Amino acid sequence: MNDLLTFSPEVTAAHAAGTAIVALESTIITHGMPFPQNVEAARAVEAEIRAHGATPATIAVMGGRILIGLTDQQLDALGQTEHVMKLSRADLAACLTAGKTGATTVAATMICAHLAGIDVFATGGIGGVHRGAETSFDISADLPELGETAVTVIAAGAKAILDLPKTLEYLETKGVPVIAFGQDAFPAFWSRDSGLKAPLRMDTAAEIAASQLMRTRLGLPGGQLVANPIPLTDEIAREDINPAIEQALSEATAQGIAAKEVTPFLLQRIFELTEGRSLASNIALVLNNARLGAAIAREIVVQRG
Ligand code: PSU
Ligand code: MN
Numbered sequence: 001m002n003d004l005l006t007f008s009p010e011v012t013a014a015h016a017a018g019t020a021i022v023a024l025e026s027t028i029i030t031h032g033m034p035f036p037q038n039v040e041a042a043r044a045v046e047a048e049i050r051a052h053g054a055t056p057a058t059i060a061v062m063g064g065r066i067l068i069g070l071t072d073q074q075l076d077a078l079g080q081t082e083h084v085m086k087l088s089r090a091d092l093a094a095c096l097t098a099g100k101t102g103a104t105t106v107a108a109t110m111i112c113a114h115l116a117g118i119d120v121f122a123t124g125g126i127g128g129v130h131r132g133a134e135t136s137f138d139i140s141a142d143l144p145e146l147g148e149t150a151v152t153v154i155a156a157g158a159k160a161i162l163d164l165p166k167t168l169e170y171l172e173t174k175g176v177p178v179i180a181f182g183q184d185a186f187p188a189f190w191s192r193d194s195g196l197k198a199p200l201r202m203d204t205a206a207e208i209a210a211s212q213l214m215r216t217r218l219g220l221p222g223g224q225l226v227a228n229p230i231p232l233t234d235e236i237a238r239e240d241i242n243p244a245i246e247q248a249l250s251e252a253t254a255q256g257i258a259a260k261e262v263t264p265f266l267l268q269r270i271f272e273l274t275e276g277r278s279l280a281s282n283i284a285l286v287l288n289n290a291r292l293g294a295a296i297a298r299e300i301v302v303q304r305g
Helices: 009-017 037-051 072-080 092-098 106-115 142-146 164-173 205-218 238-254 259-273 277-304
Strands: 005-007 021-024 055-062 065-068 085-087 102-104 120-122 152-155 178-181 185-188 191-197 200-202 224-227
Touching: 005 009, 009 021, 009 055, 021 037, 021 106, 021 277, 037 055, 037 072, 037 277, 055 072, 055 092, 055 106, 065 106, 085 092, 092 102, 092 106, 102 106, 106 120, 106 142, 106 152, 120 277, 142 164, 152 277, 164 178, 164 185, 164 191, 178 185, 178 205, 200 205, 205 224, 205 277, 238 259, 238 277, 259 277
Parallel strands: 005 065, 021 055, 021 120, 085 102, 120 152, 152 224, 178 200, 178 224
Antiparallel strands: 055 065, 055 102, 185 191
């Protein structure tokens, strides 16, 4: 095993027993939700994975090590520390060599999960092609990572802060299977239907697991994106969320927000502008993705035999 990795006791035991493990990112904790709801949500997501027969492995960087699974104290500290680095593929090595504390985005979590031998990763939303990318060139490093690293990522689609048609085009170019779960439409985070058809549809965890194992047999690098619609009862109507999105986007432009700051700025402003309503829905959809992630991870264990 890679000697940069420190496994929590729980993940070590799951590895030894060969049972299902689901990776979780930490940027959603440090840059995606406010304290203390971020830590409460992270704990609830871990509990949901355990309740569905898998072991959670929240990933972060501390003290020159990649942590695969956090203790309660580590999770608490991460949720309250200011100036935690937001780590993508570009920053991971620098954070480790400097011995700083860093939270992993989708891209960096995929890299670390793959190093740790974990095939499945559940989160809320992924980064994508930003609106206006034709001039800003702002495309999340999450997208090329999906084309390179063999991890199945479960998300609720992507937020309407992004350009969804361009995001799907980019994923197609990189050869990433985009699989809507249980419906034809690509979901758009707070709403079940983006108005766009997903390239692929699967209705069971078994099909998604089989597809990942077939990709390995084909020798294809890269992962799969499973787009799991938010539960009906937690959906927020487009007309309710759109004003907050538009205002957040225009404030970001007016304040010259750029590069790594764009996504955290928009997420935070949307929570503020919707007075927490979007946060409750956000937590509900992550829990929903955790359940599907546990089911897919268990299927992979069964099908591998
Ligand atoms: N989108 C969300 N919630 C999130 C993120 C994106 O709806 O928490 C976080 C994830 O960690 C994702 C990162 O990997 O933001 C993408 O940042 P960027 O757009 O700077 O690549
Ligand atoms: Mn960006």
